[in-house]
Amino acid sequence: MPHPIDLAHLASLIGDPARAMMLSRLMEGPARTAGELSRDARVSPQTASGHLAKLLSGGLLGVEAQGRHRYYRLAGPEVARALEALGLLVPLRAAPMSTPEPLRFARTCYDHLAGTLGVALAEGMERRGLLESSEEGFALTPPGAEFVAHWGVDVEALTRGRRAFAKRCLDWSERRAHIGGALGAALAERLFAMRWLARRTEGRGVRLTVEGRTGFERELGLSWP
Amino acid sequence: MPHPIDLAHLASLIGDPARAMMLSRLMEGPARTAGELSRDARVSPQTASGHLAKLLSGGLLGVEAQGRHRYYRLAGPEVARALEALGLLVPLRAAPMSTPEPLRFARTCYDHLAGTLGVALAEGMERRGLLESSEEGFALTPPGAEFVAHWGVDVEALTRGRRAFAKRCLDWSERRAHIGGALGAALAERLFAMRWLARRTEGRGVRLTVEGRTGFERELGLSWP
DNA sequence: GCGATGTTTCGGCCCATGCCGAAGCATCCC
DNA sequence: GGGATGCTTCGGCATGGGCCGAAACATCGC
Incomplete structure (x- = not known):
């Protein structure tokens, strides 16, 4: 003791x-x-x-x-x-402190994507050789740059900005990294614009749409029950 | 939260x-x-x-x-x-607070027996109709008195003492009751004397001997892997 | 009943610690 | 460089809370 x-x-x-x-x-x-x-x-x-x-x-x-x-x-x-x-x-007058289930699956972290979905995106891209992970953060490979470009991300503009390109952002509920920084924000912005993702009415929760489900499955081989 | x-x-x-x-x-x-x-x-x-x-x-x-x-x-x-x-x-300068495995199986609690073994003894005796459990504590049935007597416990002497006969002592690691009080102490004393149990060299840990293992199996149908 | 023992309540002391204003560095941006 | 912003250190104030002595209450054993 x-x-x-x-x-x-x-x-x-x-x-x-x-x-x-x-x-x-x-x-x-x-x-x-x-x-x-x-x-x-x-x-x-x-x-x-x-x-x-x-x-x-x-x-x-x-x-x-x-x-x-x-x-x-x-x-x-x-x-x-x-x-x-x-x-x-502590008396149960409030929800327990553990991450609530909907938030656990997908949520925004500042302006980028976190939760099971955020981590799966990062790991799926890495598995396909689109993303590389290093000490400082993530980097897009040439095929990776092409890939995000066809989602509508202007990679070149991101590198011009002052913001870190793609931080490894430790995901609390998953204990693994998801994509932060300028790239993370741009990806999230595009995914919302493409209506693969939708914001829940309140809070930071994010919902995967039907289009998103089929899109992730088709383009990255990601699927969820 | x-x-x-x-x-x-x-x-x-x-x-x-x-x-x-x-x-x-x-x-x-x-x-x-x-x-x-x-x-x-x-x-x-x-x-x-x-x-x-x-x-x-x-x-x-x-x-x-x-x-x-x-x-x-x-x-x-x-x-x-x-x-x-x-x-x-807390910095690991000491053992963690969780019940260490050897203590969890068998240990002394003051002067009587606790841990998996202590609870098993109480429940085994109850199952065989040797012990009865009530709000205040345990009581020996007539066959139970006979049973502990053949282990060498002087039941009559215990009832004369001022100490509670057999308290229900809540076992922390097991969350179930083991036998405390005068009876618990006498049982532990006999089990050590019969060399069914042996004290570990230091601390409150207790070891089940080979004789103890066969004895508990034979007389109460208790066994452990 | 009475004394002994175990426990709690009350009152007052005093120190540890949280708080902020002011000031000192470090960094960024122009 | 100069000003703005973010963060920390220093100093002094105030209060919350831990501590104990004294005393009250409860229970036990005689």
Whole structure:
């Protein structure tokens, strides 16, 4: 058994309203900047910075500097599991913290696609040699560029932009990467335009249309029950 | 997702050294009195009482009054799971909090037998009509008294003592009851004396000997892989 | 009944910690 | 370079909450 003082220290990190709020937001998946988290928790940036430093040194968060932003994320799946187990204890006046099923299948993550579907898209393209994965992110192969072009994505324009081309965005519910960055946003935009996907009336949920189902099956060999 | 304020409140209950210590002790399984927990946590009885009231109203503990003692226990398996998940996060300088496998099979609980083996003994005796279970505890049937006597237990002496005859002791790893109280202690004492069981070199672990294995099989029809 | 033991309630002290204003770096964009 | 933006560090304030002494209440054993 862990020494109880460590357990207490760990739990006390979670046991502050502002920090709990930050952790809850980070449970959603994508990393968030210090400023966003400060607004999430309704505290000043200084205060948030202090909280984040505590969570970081306590091993609950990881951080990555990107320009003048610092992106914080949960340190790992055990952290999410522990938070979830804890969440199950709170009186059931709200839905449990685990990812709700519809969101789990497909949802937007900022402006790109996440969930089972988002991961399947990335992995399907990789399997067909359309996409390559590296440390920094994804890259389109020449056939890949052609492929997305016929979906209506202007690849050349994306590379001109200032935004990262295609980040590997860790998918929380799937624990695998989906396509973020400029390419991810463009793909999502096209898939909505082609009516392969439709936004659910509220929230971040995304629905796969009949056209989408047959399209993914035909062009990438992807299918779902 | 639960409202983060609830998550924070819950975690802050665990996030105090004294309370974390109490919870850790209660993770071991048997309920403990307020006084024991106060000593466990190295705080005064008043302070402990305050902590226990908080844990109780937070739904982490349950309590049962028995004479002038109040026995506290974890409120349920979800609580144990959450604590365990949290325990997994603390740096691994100690063994994880989950019940280690050897302890899970057989261990002493104070002076009597717990774990899979302890529960199997209780249920095996019940199935054969040797033991009866009621609200207050277990009772031996006449054949049961005869049975334990031939193991060398002086039943009559046990009833003279002041100690409860045979408490139902909730087994944490099994979530079912094993035999505590005077009878539980006497049974364990005899089983060690008969060399059916042997103590592991350190800790509360108990090993089933070859004689024990054949003995339990022969006399109670109990067997394990 | 009476004393001993176990537990809780009350009251007050005091420290740990969350909070923000001000200031200091770092980075970006023009 | 200069200004704007994002983030952190520092310092001081205030309050929440843990702690214990004292005392009340309950139960046990005589």
